[in-house]
Amino acid sequence: MAWQKLALRVAQEHTDSLSELLQAAGAISLTLEDAANELLIETHWHEMPLWRQVTLSALFPKTADTAMVLSAIEAAGIGLLATPETSAIADQAWERAWMDRYHPIKVGRGLWICPSWREPVEPAAVNVILDPGLAFGTGTHATTALCLEWLAELDLHGRQVIDYGCGSGILAVAALKLGAARAWATDLDPQALEVARENAARNQVVDRLSVCEPAQLPMGLQGDVVVANILATALVELAPMLIACTRNHGQIALSGIMAHQADDVADAYRDTFELARRNREDWVLLTGRKR
Ligand SMILES: C[S@@+](CC[C@H](N)C(=O)[O-])C[C@H]1O[C@@H](n2cnc3c(N)ncnc32)[C@H](O)[C@@H]1O
Structure with a gap:
């Protein structure tokens, strides 16, 4: 079955009402994109950030009457900021379409991230076999790649790691897979926890990895190595806990920080850690050893 896509540019305040209208009109998927090439700044990790101008793309079955949909938008008083664009889209498995574009990537000395549906390029290297499903973390994003490169430089043998x-x-x-003895992985998102467990099984590390919600981490748990790729505001809020989770003389990597936020995050950690910075694109990785 083929589809038609309707792309509509609106101001941020109309996003919710337009989404509801499009869903009621039979849209089977909605995608939000930045309409004005604006840098997205998150204000708080549990709030959904949004650009000031948004392009909302709705996918409708080929038979849908998009002219009717546009009339309904006008009748609802939702002002469009540009002429609506309609286009025909061939059928595909939408939720997995990205898989075709995802190939093994080398992310550090002797470390590869290999999609589970591809063959490793260097079978003798350390290959993390990964299916990110709907969770964040393919290795292609600068914030993840910075952390992976840093991990690949450490001697992790016998170390305890908190992710x-x-x-x-x-x-x-x-x-x-780089040699750590044991790891704990935690996330607020239950779907991420499920995917992390599946990836642990894929890589035969289930017996050395505990995956749980933050509140389920053992009391007083400390890692030799702590890595947190979250968002700058969360890294600042969580600083007391992440500092306490790092063993004395242990190492930390803080990622998910945009260049202009790096000083604020560093301020929250610099009393306890000797910090160093690395940059990639607009992102900064802060690393340090606990004094
Ligand atoms: C940018 S992704 C990083 C994923 C992966 N570690 C990587 O490096 O690609 C950030 C993850 O942190 C989780 N997260 C955000 N705030 C959190 C918090 N306060 N506690 C635990 N997890 C959090 C999100 O659900 C998301 O899965």
Whole structure:
């Protein structure tokens, strides 16, 4: 079956009402994109950030009457900021379409992330076999790649690792395959925890990885290595806990930080850690050893 896509540009305040109208009109999927090339700044980790102008793309069955949909939008008083665009889309497995574009990537010395549906390029290297499903963490994002490169430089043998905000579990699994003795992976998102468990099984590290919600981490747990790829605001809020989770002389990596936020995050950690910075694109990785 083929589909038609309706792309509508609106101001942020109309996003909810337009989404509801499109769903009521039979849209089978909605996608939000930045309409004005604006840098997205999150204000708080549990709030959904949104751009000021949004392109909302709705996918309708080929037979849907999009002219009627546009009339309904006008009747509802939702002002569009640009002429609506309609296009025909061939059928595909939408939720897994990205799989075709995802190939093994080398992310550090001797460390590869290999999609579970591809063959490793260097079978003798450390290969993390990964299916991120709907969780964050394919290894392609700069924030993840920075953490993986850093992990690959450490001597992890015999170390205990905490992966805070584990998403697909990519960092914890990589640490274990690089020689860590044991790891804990935690995330607020239950779907991420499920995916992390699946990836642990794929990589035969289940017996060395505990995956749980943050509140279920053992009391007083401390890691030799703590890695947290979350968001800057969360890293600041969680600083006392992440500092307490790092053993004395242990190492921390803080990621998910945009360049202009790095000083604020560093301020929350610099009393306890000797910090160093690495940059990639607009992202900063802060690493440090606990004094
Ligand atoms: C940017 S993703 C990182 C995923 C993976 N660790 C990686 O490096 O690709 C951030 C993850 O942190 C989780 N997260 C955000 N805030 C959190 C919090 N306060 N506690 C635990 N997990 C959190 C999100 O659900 C998300 O899965």
